[in-house]
Amino acid sequence: MSIDPSVAFKARAQVFIEPNGKEPCLGGQLREQAVWVDESICIGCRYCAHVATNTFVIEPDLGRSRAIRQDGDSTELIQEAIGTCPVNCIHWVPFEQLDDLRARLDALDLQDLGKLPQVSRRNQRRVK
Ligand code: SF4
Numbered sequence: 001m002s003i004d005p006s007v008a009f010k011a012r013a014q015v016f017i018e019p020n021g022k023e024p025c026l027g028g029q030l031r032e033q034a035v036w037v038d039e040s041i042c043i044g045c046r047y048c049a050h051v052a053t054n055t056f057v058i059e060p061d062l063g064r065s066r067a068i069r070q071d072g073d074s075t076e077l078i079q080e081a082i083g084t085c086p087v088n089c090i091h092w093v094p095f096e097q098l099d100d101l102r103a104r105l106d107a108l109d110l111q112d113l114g115k116l117p118q119v120s121r122r123n124q125r126r127v128k
Helices: 047-051 075-084 095-106 121-127
Strands: 033-037 056-058 065-067 090-094
Touching: 033 065, 033 095, 047 056, 047 075, 075 090, 090 095
Parallel strands: none
Antiparallel strands: 033 090, 056 065
């Protein structure tokens, strides 16, 4: 049996595969979904950040948790962190939804959890 040597010039060097969210660079392991914190519900208790330390941090300006990376901890550890959340505001979402969810959060005027509420102008006048 002989092989036609011209076959080597017809084969594609690299097969392009559409990203599907299962790439290791997106999840550290083959994971189909991304972890996302609904910061509008988060109460800043920090439980999740103490469990999955490479995934969640408390955002310094608002005092609410945020998932800063998708490949920092194992799926099991992230799931454990999700289980500690007292208000169930951590979710698995498709990777494609992350930008949209982030944009919706940015459009909200969230209260800073790390500072006392601002005193209204009317009350400031009374104090003087
Ligand atoms: S456990 Fe839930 S409520 Fe507490 S900081 Fe994390 S996301 Fe926020």
